[in-house]
Amino acid sequence: MKAAVLYELAKPLKVEEIQWSTLLRGQVLVELAYSGVCHSQLMEVRGKRGEDKFLPHLLGHEATGIVKEIGPDVTKVKVGDKVVLGWIKGDGINAEGAKYLNDDKIIVNSGGVTTFNEYSVVSENRLVKLPDDVPLDIGVLFGCAIPTGSGIVTNEIQPEENSTIAIFGLGGIGLSALMATKLYKCSKIIAIDIEDNKLELAKEFGATDTINSLKEDSLKKILDLTDGKGVDYAVEASGITMVIETAFKSVKNNGGLSVFASHPKAGELIKIDPFDLICGKNIKGSWGGGCYPDRDLPKFFDLYLEGKLPLDRLLEKRYTLDEINFALDDLENRKVTRPLIEINKNIG
Incomplete structure (x- = not known):
């Protein structure tokens, strides 16, 4: 072969x-x-x-x-x-x-x-x-893309009604996560990337707000969009340590959760302010979206067949x-x- x-x-x-x-x-x-x-x-x-x-x-x-x-x-x-x-x-x-x-x-x-x-x-x-x-x-x-990206949302976050969420990085994982947020009744879905065409696609997938982080300060913009509180949840899928740090900073005090599934270069470390942890911000890594394939893939198959996961747009x-x-x-x-x-x- x-x-x-x-x-x-x-x-x-x-x-x-x-x-x-x-x-x-x-x-x-x-x-x-x-x-x-x-x-x-x-x-x-x-x-x-x-x-x-x-x-x-x-x-x-x-x-x-x-x-x-x-x-x-x-x-x-x-x-x-x-x-x-x-x-x-x-x-x-x-x-x-x-x-x-x-x-x-x-x-x-x-x-x-x-x-x-x-x-x-x-x-x-x-x-x-x-x-x-x-x-x-x-x-x-x-x-990979769906179990990891959508799995982060459906297995590890499960956003509450009227909650706010930010998606950092709109590759296959980030866009898959974004699709899954539409299964929940989030009040704000904020998509962040450096490519305008991906941000336009994010709007089609249900993003309420988009941020080009090359053109504006993404953390400041997220705080502006959330009355200074920060988002309830953040998903980071860019693979850049600085973006992982920003995603963590973007979540609210007293219960905000940032989940990352990206792979920065070997040897790179993230830096976080311990005071943010004391204030109740949470950060965790995701191993494949917490997905168990034989349990979760049949659910994702059904969602695709029901038209709720427009996967053809990714290929x-x-x-x-x-x-x-x-x-x-x-x-x-x-x-x-x-x-x-x-x-x-x-x-x-």
Whole structure:
């Protein structure tokens, strides 16, 4: 099969032919249709996640495809099932990562799930069946963007009626979080980014107010919009330490909550004023939106089918697997919100 392999940090991925081996206990072979690309992979390729002990290896953690073969003891899926591949662990066996071989017989490592490849040997617990009426391209977003972004809102915040919320960073995670706020009766939904086109999209998704943080002081503007109190909740998805700090400052005293799910560069630290903690501001990190895939994805599937999650608006640009490095460049340069890799759009 063809796959994009990371051999060296801060270098382009190498698209080449590799081979998979016999399936082990709990492993599932999936022929991939589509894969998403998020900032986690971008940071990994660029070497911003710190030391990488597993080179060379495959990448990618959100995709859709068709089950082609199941390994010993797999019961969750069967051959022919449409599935979502994601990084968050769910029901099923937590199988070891597969080992692949390139043409030079060098071992190419992988984790429980990889998606920048035509076929993937996936751990059973990283798969969820995709309903037949959810398209395979849309289904990719249920692997990471939706469970993380929307999950922060539905699992970890659950905004109260008439509460206020600010979303910092309008990539795939931030926009997914913004969509989910419309499920609640928030009085103000404030979207913050540095791209005017994303802010316009945020208005379509239900933002009551938008702030371009390159053009105005986002903290001051949020305080102006909330009579000096700050918002009840903040979601931070930019991956910038200064923005995490600002999001925390933007929440109100006595119970304000800031949740961040972004990955700043390895080694960077956030600074917060201890007095803000004493005053009752709260901050927490989110691991995949507190999502448990087998419990939560069926709910998100239903919301999409009911028209409450306009996910098609997130997939504005598509690439082939051979164009994976262009997709990474475009994501880094903010030319695209969520690149979609068309691996085999004709299956299914």
